[in-house]
Amino acid sequence: MKQIFVIGIGAGDPDQLTLQAVRAIGRTEVFFLLDKGEEKADLVALREEILRQHAVRPHRVVVARDPERDRDRTTPGYANAVDDWRRRRADIYERLIAGELPDDGCGAFLVWGDPALYDSTLGILEEVHGRGSAAFEWTVVPGVSSVSSLAAKHRTGLNQVGRPVQITTGRRLADGGLPDGVDDVVVMLDAHQTFGRFTGQGLEIYWGAYLGTPDEILLSGPLDDALALRISDVRARARARKGWIMDTYLLRRGVPT
Missing domain, CATH: 3.30.950.10 (Tetrapyrrole methylase, C-terminal domain)
Known part of the structure; x- marks a missing residue:
């Protein structure tokens, strides 16, 4: 079955990676990155630097465009806008896992800080798993928040x-x-x-x-x-x-x- 790591990579310093995170990166064949646009290109660059240092086996990096969302939490309908954004992100995750990872492959999402704290990745993966179209197991690697x-x-x-x-x-x-x-x-x-x-x-x-x-x-x-x-x-x-x-x-x- 496909294996997915959700790896907490710390707040931005590559030295904050835990040994568990380094081992998970070393096992991964396909890394999924979401591009948030030119303004945040340095966020992708930081992830790429982490991979340069710690991805020791042959691997691919698959980049998808992160869907736009309303970030003004004071506007009416903000909760519905977030729900819609999460569904569109789930569609992207589903496509990446189903189409870019072989049946016995190991993929990973690199998450800022700790995946358990104010991050949507775990909830979205649960939604994708519940759809049943992409069978996979996932492991969460905590990080420095x-x-x-x-x-x-x-x-x-x-x-x-x-x-x-x-x-x-x-x-x-x-x-x-x-x-x-x-x-x-x-x-x-x-x-x-x-x-x-x-x-x-x-x-x-x-x-x-x-x-x-x-x-x-x-x-x-x-x-x-x-x-x-x-x-x-x-x-x-x-x-x-x-x-x-x-x-x-x-x-x-x-x-x-």
Whole structure:
């Protein structure tokens, strides 16, 4: 039967690959990459560099165009747009697995960070498998997430002693605010810099963009208006320069002693 690896490759630094990931890459015959357009060509280039270093057996790289999607989470019908995008992505995965991988072959998808955290690959593969048109088994290889990388780069922990940490999205943070009883909140997928709503509340912020890559940017400190504006400005200039941005941040409030 066809075998598929879903390999977490870290937040961008090739040195973040685990030994398990290196072994899985070494077993793979066909790598499936999704092209997100010229603006994000360096994302494909980073994957190709990982393969150059670790793909030790003869292999092929099959590139397909990633379907466009509405990324504005504030628009009506956003959930339906995401469902439609996932179906179209499933169609692509189904075609790749059925048409590009021999019956006893081994293929792989290289996933940024960890496949279990805010990534659609596992859910889409489950949908494709459920369709029954392409028989395959799949194995998930965990990776270093941007959350772990963020904490390491700032030399801090994700939680304070004996306290919980919550991972959420910018949209959820904007809708619900800081959760009660949680003093450390990691925020991902925040295109609108929601942290700016929480200045003057005694919070600290640890922010990072392009984590693990040569373009990495790190900023941290007490979250006042000046720092919020600085992060927004740095973020906007970086996005204008590269055409895309991936950033993550940790909001922290002190625990009363």
